[in-house]
Amino acid sequence: MHVLVIGAAGTTGRLVVQSLVENIQHHVKAMVRKTDQMTDMEKLGAKPILADLEQDFSYALNDVNAVIFAAGSGSATGPDKTTSVDRDGAIKAIDLAVSHGIERFVMLSSMGADRPDAGPESMQHYLQAKHDADAHLMKSGLTYTIVRPGMLTNEKAAGKIEAAAQVAERTKSISRADVAEVLVQSLLTEKTESRIFEIVEGDMPIGEALKNL
Numbered sequence: 001m002h003v004l005v006i007g008a009a010g011t012t013g014r015l016v017v018q019s020l021v022e023n024i025q026h027h028v029k030a031m032v033r034k035t036d037q038m039t040d041m042e043k044l045g046a047k048p049i050l051a052d053l054e055q056d057f058s059y060a061l062n063d064v065n066a067v068i069f070a071a072g073s074g075s076a077t078g079p080d081k082t083t084s085v086d087r088d089g090a091i092k093a094i095d096l097a098v099s100h101g102i103e104r105f106v107m108l109s110s111m112g113a114d115r116p117d118a119g120p121e122s123m124q125h126y127l128q129a130k131h132d133a134d135a136h137l138m139k140s141g142l143t144y145t146i147v148r149p150g151m152l153t154n155e156k157a158a159g160k161i162e163a164a165a166q167v168a169e170r171t172k173s174i175s176r177a178d179v180a181e182v183l184v185q186s187l188l189t190e191k192t193e194s195r196i197f198e199i200v201e202g203d204m205p206i207g208e209a210l211k212n213l
Contacts (some may be wrong), residue, residue, distance in 0.1 A: 001026050001027070001065060001066055001104075002026075002027045002063060002065050002066070003026050003028055003029070004049070004061060004064045004067050005017050005020065005029070005046070005070060006053070006060075006070065006093055007069065007072060008030035008031055008032055008037075008041060008046070008048075009030075009032040009037040009040070009041075010070060011154070012070050012108065012176045012179055012180055016068055016183050016184060017041065017044050018044055018180075019184040020046070021044055021046055023184070026187075027047075028047065029046065029047045029048075029060070029064060030047065030048050030049065031051050031057065031060050032048055032049070032051075033050075033051070033053075034050075038050060053084075053085055053088075053089030054088075054089065058099075061093075061097060061100045062100070065103065065104065066102065066103075066106070067097050067102060067104070067105045067106070068108070068183050069093055069106070069107050070108045070183065071085060071086075071090070072085065072086055073086055083129055086126065086129040086133065087132045087133050090107070090133035090137075091132070091133055091136045094133070094137050097140075097142055102142070103142065103143050105140075105142045105143070105144050105145075106183050106186050107133065107137055107144065107147065108149075108179070108183060109130045109133070109134050109146050109148045109196075110127060110130045110148055110149070111148045111149060111150050111151075111198050112127045112148075113127050113130035113131045113148055114196075116128040116130075116131050134146050138196075145186040145193065146195070146196040146197075147179070147182055147197065147199060148196065148197065148198045149174050149182075149198070149199050149200070150170060150171070150172050150174050150199070150200040150201075151171075151172075151174070152174065152175070152176050153173050153174070156175065158175060158178055159205060160201070160202055160204055160205055161174065161182065161200065161202045162199065162200050162201070162203070162209065163182070163198070163199045163202075163213060164197060165196070165197055165198070167198045167199070167200050169200065172201055172202075173200065174199055174200050174201050178201070178206065182210070185210055186210060189211060191211050192210055192213060
């Protein structure tokens, strides 16, 4: 499978690239915004693609049959950047996947994107951006997977999660490493196709949890 990772230089995106490269079934293209990030992607074993979600990046999707969208504006940016990257950039990527004939699209979303207005006031704009991008993906005709993790941590991978349309304890966290592995395994797990699900730390191995959705 030829996979494009959008947001490859981010903390979670880089872990996605690492996981994909370790799986010999995948050829990985890593989309980054800065030239100094390209060397890092090459060292990981991916083909770096210099492109920006806020500019034309249609060429990045050439010769690709799956996309993992792991980009995000980051907590230090304002609402305009959130709209530009998390909503508009994601929607543009979805539309380009359709026009390029790419069938598989895995989206890193966020827990709470189902009801943005119910989230903390400081998070509502971000959750609305994720909600809008998710809604666009669901209507796109692509074979999609939308993953909504709980609060992210930088802990080591546990390899075990809880995955469900709505998890029992939504206040639980999950490591970025485990989120990355869920995104990668979702590509080849039929039960995740055309599904939206939440993930937090849990007791079930990732592969088993995804197959039990």
